[in-house]
Amino acid sequence: MVRGSLRNGEYPVTKTPQPRLATVADAEAINEIYNHYVRTSAATFQVEDETTEERIEELRTRPGNQPIIVLEADGEIVGWGALSPFRSRCAYRDTIELSVYVRHDCHRRGSGRVIVHDLIARARSLGYHTILAASCEESVASIALLHSLGFRETGRLREVGHKFGRRFDVIYLQLMLSAPLQEPKKTL
Numbered sequence: 001m002v003r004g005s006l007r008n009g010e011y012p013v014t015k016t017p018q019p020r021l022a023t024v025a026d027a028e029a030i031n032e033i034y035n036h037y038v039r040t041s042a043a044t045f046q047v048e049d050e051t052t053e054e055r056i057e058e059l060r061t062r063p064g065n066q067p068i069i070v071l072e073a074d075g076e077i078v079g080w081g082a083l084s085p086f087r088s089r090c091a092y093r094d095t096i097e098l099s100v101y102v103r104h105d106c107h108r109r110g111s112g113r114v115i116v117h118d119l120i121a122r123a124r125s126l127g128y129h130t131i132l133a134a135s136c137e138e139s140v141a142s143i144a145l146l147h148s149l150g151f152r153e154t155g156r157l158r159e160v161g162h163k164f165g166r167r168f169d170v171i172y173l174q175l176m177l178s179a180p181l182q183e184p185k186k187t188l
């Protein structure tokens with residue numbers, strides 16, 4: 001496998017690969033990255049592999065305002081991310097939840113930052129008011145990455161995850177994207 005420039009630390013500014021929208025052709029690469037964490041880590045609370053069929057279906061049916069993106073470098077997908085609904089109730093419509101996964105053998109090369117940065121820009125241009133991420137307390141890398149891009153911790157749910165015979169807290173991190181609503185004008 002060719003990693004090329006990825007071996008030498010962060011991407012040079014002029015050569016920084018840009019994420020693109022994922023297609024069904026990316027399903028296997030996305031799952032290869034994701035299922036590593038399903039099996040080995042509490043970064044996701046999913047406990048069984050995502051199948052290719054499930055991922056293809058998701059990619060096919062995903063609405064345009066809930067993008068899944070991939071980051072490619074030297075012809076290989078090294079990471080992916082998504083904007084997904086936080087809750088289904090209509091009043092949550094201005095809120096979106098971010099997720100990001102970088103191939104386990106490609107960490108600390110700047111990919112996570114590029115993907116999250118791109119997701120923030122997409123969320124902003126899609127008109128979302130706030131973007132949040134739910135991180136397992138042990139996902140030190142994810143928490144540090146989100147902090148470095150302006151997210152702040154806004155909540156902790158105690159022991160809501162149960163995986164590998166252990167219970168995990170979930171930390172919510174949040175970034176505000178637009179100004180608060182104006183007070184409604186009083187009608188006399």
Ligand SMILES: CC(C)(COP(=O)(O)OP(=O)(O)OC[C@H]1O[C@@H](n2cnc3c(N)ncnc32)[C@H](O)[C@@H]1OP(=O)(O)O)[C@@H](O)C(=O)NCCC(=O)NCCS
Nearest residue numbers: 043099100101102107108109110111112113141142144145
């Ligand atoms: C979190 C994750 C996406 C980071 O991806 P990455 O490509 O390694 O991150 P980057 O190289 O872009 O790092 C950007 C910054 O994040 C922080 N960071 C990343 N990894 C870190 C680590 N292991 N420890 C501390 N800080 C870390 C640093 O501030 C880093 O900047 P620096 O390298 O200039 O110090 C990656 O570790 C991953 O896929 N983890 C498993 C999945 C996961 O936890 N996803 C989040 C669930 S939504």
